[in-house]
Amino acid sequence: MIEGLAAIYIFMLAGFTGYEIISKVPVILHTPLMSGSNFVHGIVLVGAMVALGIAETPTEQVIGFIAVLLGAGNAVGGYVVTERMLEMFKPSENKNNGEGS
Amino acid sequence: METLIQAAYLIAAALFILGLKQMSSPVTARRGILWAGAGMVLATLATFMAPQILDSDQVSTNIILILIAIALGGGYAWYSGKKVAMTDMPQMIAMYNGMGGGAAAAIAAVELLKASNEAAHDVTGTATVADMLGADVAILGILGAIIGTISFSGSIIAWAKLDGRLNRSKLLPMQHMINALLAVVTVGFAAAIYFTNSIDTIIVFYVLALVLGVFITVPVGGADMPVIISLFNALTGLAVGFEGYVLGNAAMIIAGIVVGSAGSLLTQLMAKAMNRSVANVFFAGVGTDAAAASGDGTEGVMKEIQAQDAGILMAFASQVVIIPGYGMAVAQAQHKIWELTQILTEKGVSVKFAIHPVAGRMPGHMNVLLAEAGVPYDMIYDMEDINADFKNTTVALVIGANDVVNPSAKTDSSSPLFGMPILDAIDSDNVIVIKRGRGTGFSGVENPLFFADNTKMLFGDGQKAASELIQAAKEL
Numbered sequence: 001m002i003e004g005l006a007a008i009y010i011f012m013l014a015g016f017t018g019y020e021i022i023s024k025v026p027v028i029l030h031t032p033l034m035s036g037s038n039f040v041h042g043i044v045l046v047g048a049m050v051a052l053g054i055a056e057t058p059t060e061q062v063i064g065f066i067a068v069l070l071g072a073g074n075a076v077g078g079y080v081v082t083e084r085m086l087e088m089f090k091p092s093e094n095k096n097n098g099e100g101s
Numbered sequence: 102m103e104t105l106i107q108a109a110y111l112i113a114a115a116l117f118i119l120g121l122k123q124m125s126s127p128v129t130a131r132r133g134i135l136w137a138g139a140g141m142v143l144a145t146l147a148t149f150m151a152p153q154i155l156d157s158d159q160v161s162t163n164i165i166l167i168l169i170a171i172a173l174g175g176g177y178a179w180y181s182g183k184k185v186a187m188t189d190m191p192q193m194i195a196m197y198n199g200m201g202g203g204a205a206a207a208i209a210a211v212e213l214l215k216a217s218n219e220a221a222h223d224v225t226g227t228a229t230v231a232d233m234l235g236a237d238v239a240i241l242g243i244l245g246a247i248i249g250t251i252s253f254s255g256s257i258i259a260w261a262k263l264d265g266r267l268n269r270s271k272l273l274p275m276q277h278m279i280n281a282l283l284a285v286v287t288v289g290f291a292a293a294i295y296f297t298n299s300i301d302t303i304i305v306f307y308v309l310a311l312v313l314g315v316f317i318t319v320p321v322g323g324a325d326m327p328v329i330i331s332l333f334n335a336l337t338g339l340a341v342g343f344e345g346y347v348l349g350n351a352a353m354i355i356a357g358i359v360v361g362s363a364g365s366l367l368t369q370l371m372a373k374a375m376n377r378s379v380a381n382v383f384f385a386g387v388g389t390d391a392a393a394a395s396g397d398g399t400e401g402v403m404k405e406i407q408a409q410d411a412g413i414l415m416a417f418a419s420q421v422v423i424i425p426g427y428g429m430a431v432a433q434a435q436h437k438i439w440e441l442t443q444i445l446t447e448k449g450v451s452v453k454f455a456i457h458p459v460a461g462r463m464p465g466h467m468n469v470l471l472a473e474a475g476v477p478y479d480m481i482y483d484m485e486d487i488n489a490d491f492k493n494t495t496v497a498l499v500i501g502a503n504d505v506v507n508p509s510a511k512t513d514s515s516s517p518l519f520g521m522p523i524l525d526a527i528d529s530d531n532v533i534v535i536k537r538g539r540g541t542g543f544s545g546v547e548n549p550l551f552f553a554d555n556t557k558m559l560f561g562d563g564q565k566a567a568s569e570l571i572q573a574a575k576e577l
Binding site: 004007010011014015016017018019021022023024025026029030031032033034035036037038039040041042043044045046047048049050051052053054055056057059060061063064065066067068069070071072073074075076077078079080081082083084085086087088 | 110113117118120121122124125126127130131133134137138141144145147148149151153154157158159160162163164166167169170171173174175176177178179181182183185187190191193194196197198200201203204205207208210211212214215218237330331334337338341342344345346348350351352353354355356357358359360361362363364366367370371465466468469472473
């Protein structure tokens, strides 16, 4: 379990990390990056699996089922869309132009 | 086993961060998503081993339910994500994001219902949700619930609006007042959950939060949609991080908060590109009230041009700057435009692409489409880099863009677009606008550029018009 001060450290460091990742990004990658971060919060799927896994009553099972359903949609859909988008940045196309504008 | 699972989560979190980092450069971007994907698979597999799940009384039923839910949700998302046209990506991102928010809210619901149930059966008789969960878990759990639910219903509305299924920008009179009131009541019920053990309170709270998400998003103007989607993306991240704390899951906390902060920064960058504050996006619906009133100020007639003449004009130009917008995406004209560009280049014309930061429905949307068609990066210019160059441009070809070249953003302080930086297409010798009809842009604001002396309108579908231009330019 993560508690108290340790949790605050994690929150703080993760916050800085996110800020740092995005601060120097060319406009061309804004949409793919939004899509990519959309995929990353698909990790909610593992939480949803636990929520359904510990469900005891039918109500909890129904809500947990919805949670896993939605979480899986987030993770899989986010991946597919991001992957398709980034497929367009094939290395062959920018070989002779170096970096983007 | 517990240690092994935690190690898997740690590796997954590291893969997410490294993956996102690689996605921030065009050269490594493709590897980035593969790394993040590997992290997701690892975390998901590890979770099947989680002791909380395996120790449950209903372990077999629950595991089967988990597998069915993953197959259904994942299968649907896989299918829809593969099938969707490149142009419709923004609304798909909105929908998948909404699903993530909904999942976070549902996790909170399970936890809150469990706690209120336990509290109700507690021997003291006065136990509350907070007593059962502890103050920190209860507060973050409820916060995650409210944020996740708003992100869920708000994203669905954003999806419906972008997908053209919902065109209303107003549900009720005095919408903003009602929204403020509703927000206060929702927060009130959120607080009430903490201090009681009533299941009804939890249900009312969720209903209110769902409605709030809808009410907040409906008035948002079309031009502001990218900002809203980005904001909901950040909010979902935050909700996931909070629910991660509730479940004691480090991978969820790290991934959620990283996305929350990265998404917040991205939202600010986008809002700044439009010269609007995030608050402004919520409280002023562009093209709803103000724009409807300002029918004046745009006098004169639109001058039409035939594709034949436009093609000749461009073939003999010294420099052509192409300004794509959402219309190009809808018409799927990017391939034709690239073909036209190659023909013009062969004839010695200098061709450049000018991309407004919010062209299309998302920043970078146009870049993605042009990259798909094969346009090299070095022909594509950002707004700051190209604006001074319009004076040396013979023809500015506007295809499916409207608000981003609207000069009233600079000149007319009563315009709802006033203050938004624009592409100065109007400075070039000739402006050719490919447009389907005479209507206004997505924001609903009239565009004086279309009535300017140096502007000619080429009416028609983007793809068809581009083909005709290719034909005309080829014949020379």
